[in-house]
Amino acid sequence: MQEIPINTDTSPNVILELIYRLKVKDVMTTDVVTATKETSLREIQYIMREKQITGLPIVMGKRLVGIVSMDDIIQALDKGYINEKAQDHMTRNLIVLEDDMPVSFAINYFDRFSYHRFPVLNKHKELVGMITNRDITSTLLIEINREIEELEKRTSTSSMSDEMHGEIHTYAIMKNDFENAGFASTEIKKRLKKAGVVPHIIRRVAITSYELEMNLVVHSDGGELIAEYTPDSIQITARDNGPGIPNVEEAMTAGWSTASEWIRSLGFGAGMGLPNVKSVVDDFKIESDFNGTTVVCSIKLQADEEK
């Protein structure tokens, strides 16, 4: 049977959204093999066999004028006119789809008509593709897979936040300890990964914790990095014992740095740390005086959109 077993009215919302969001042009085959009116049915039979297709559009330039299907070829063999031209025997009364129509239209067409394929035209009435129900089912399967993956991630994220809820980890960071720089950030990243947090959120947390950790190593007299997990966010606090940032506003300016030549030669101290952090977190606070600096950042674990 032709029917695509998806109901265009009462399917689950995810599916309905998919078949209205996807356009015919997202699904169709654009690499279309065509023939002209002058082509003989015999040649068309060879093309079908070679390309393993069951219907060939007949065109004049980009304009569609007919279709020769496998049935037409069988008829021609049966009745002995296989060497005649396509124009004499092609199907001229065609049902076509437009490339901007939603896929739901195409599904309805396959249900309603007994054709195995429909030609697709653009708004200039030019042939731009062919669509079969196999094209539709395979694209739908890919999209449905993606949707389910998202759903799974979402459910695992919510169970994860319960699992980590209330955890607090504190890492001591020593002044100029380049040897262990990155350790705390790596631990935080591993914790989130184990809990199944989505990769782009982990990346934002990693950027935040690493920049703050490097700041403690490079600029402070030593301090601590604290990771606190709540049901829907992670809070990262960097706290040090001095010497304090003389001008916080300058420190927040991209490119402004007090790092030494040696630190710069390692690829750090370019004045991008705090601006980097601020751009990836959902909430950012900084306080500094000669007793020390405290930066508190939080990142939501279930971001609605990529940041």
Next chain:
Amino acid sequence: MQVKDLATLEGFVTQTMENGEASITDAYTGDLLSDVMGNAPSESVLITIQAHKNTVAVASLAGIEAIVICNKRSTPPDMLQAAKEECVAIFTFEGTQFEASCMIATLLGKVDACKG
């Protein structure tokens, strides 16, 4: 492509490769690690001259799968050790970052994209 495909490039010497099957879809060239941290895409290869342990930490946190150290710089043992532990591959290359980037762009099939 995969990390192990980098080993086939002329002049690329494998220093450590625990993750040969890992997928690589992009590349980033830079020596400024804060910039790399903020901007390098994940599933990528980093082309740099920063031959020290901190580069591995940045790579691991940013999801970078491989590092190509250019300009005849040597890789210290603690860097290779860290790379093994974090499953980040390291290659050395005697040419410049530009040359390495060109070769990798070709391998990634991104050269046509550069022509715009």
